[in-house]
Amino acid sequence: MNEHEIETLLSELQPRGPSASLSQGIAKELEQDREWMLRSERTLRPIWLAPLSWSAAGAAAAVLVMSVFSGNDADSPSALVASAPDPYVMPVTTIREVVDARNEGIQYNSNSRLPEQRVRLTSMERHAWIDPRDGAHITLERPREESVVLPVSFQ
Secondary structure, three states: OOHHHHHHHHHHOOOOOOOHHHHHHHHHHHHHHHHHHHHHHHHHHHHHHHHHHHHHHHHHHHHHHHHHHOOHHHHOHHHHHHHOOOOOOEEEEEEEEEEEEEEEEEEEOOOOOOEEEEEEEEEEEEEEEEOOOOOOEEEEEEEEEEEEEEEOOOO
């Protein structure tokens, strides 16, 4: 038997259909899956609706308590002076950390026609202050990017 005859025999083969018991078993499992899916659709609403309504009730109660117990002392001048922030904070440190320095090469100035070395500096500035009233630390980080021009002399 050569390859051509084997291919001819294989091409004549037809797959056998599924048995009746297999078809019934698949249909039964699909029906069970559909019933489970329909049941879960009905139970989804109460799952998220109950916590949402309890949260809404709690928020409404908090608003009611705040409106009942809030006095008019917030409008008094002493309360306004006490709530105004103190503008005084003590500076502690200022640090500049160079993160990257890129050499952009030598270029010629368009006005003076002299060579210049250009360097692009990327840095991070960190400023820190302390509030003397409560000892709170305030930190500000600010990225900076600068282009520095250095004169070049060929000797």
